[in-house]
Amino acid sequence: MDIYIDPAINIGIPLLIIVIALITGTTIEKRHYRSIHKREKELLTLPVLNCKQYPVDRQVERVQFVSGSVVISIDYFKRFLAGLRQIFGGEVRSYVSLVDRGRREATLRMKEKCSDADLIVNFRIKTSSISKGRKKKIGSIEVFAYGTAIRYSKTA
């Protein structure tokens, strides 16, 4: 009897995991993007520059090194899609949204640490894949964003 049940379980369980991953993964991503958009709007007044120059016509009150980081992973469904993509080639959209979310989240966390600053100079961002699952596929990435926050004194 077991012989007839086994194939059903073998296909059924991964399929169930993929369906669960599809539903929860999509919900989590949508919620994350909503929160990213909201916070990006709030922090729009804090400019981030990736050059080393800064305005020197005002008096500097405080200088601070700021950083933000996040480890983020994609769901099984997207990983499955990415696996299919490797057959035909082309842009792997499921990974594009993963790195996009990671970078924006890390940048936001960095900005949130110094929301009273006037600007952030020499902004740098580093991305690394920290865990590789089976078949060396990228499972999750770490994004580390850092820069130097400058606050000018308001009197003068």
Added chain:
Amino acid sequence: MILTNIEEVPGTTIVEHYGLVTGSTVRAKHVGRDIMASLKNIVGGELKGYTELLEDAREQARDRMIAQAKELGANAVINVRFDTSSVAQGASELYVYGTAVRVEQEK
């Protein structure tokens, strides 16, 4: 201690250079976090355990660099850079380095 990743500390002048200061730490993930992370891997999203782990490790490396700079009598570290390398399966090294200087407020 002021840290910057540019070649100066805005609003101040560098009065003395002390040379390179470094800090590093090698960290391994632990099993409990690994299990949680692999579960979270199914649905995607942020792996908070790993985020905290890496934040902690970076802070430790940074603190070690700051301690070294303090010993030299510096009050700022400029040109801070970060580097990460995996030394073994499941363990990675976080390395931070910069130039220790003493700065004085511009009049």
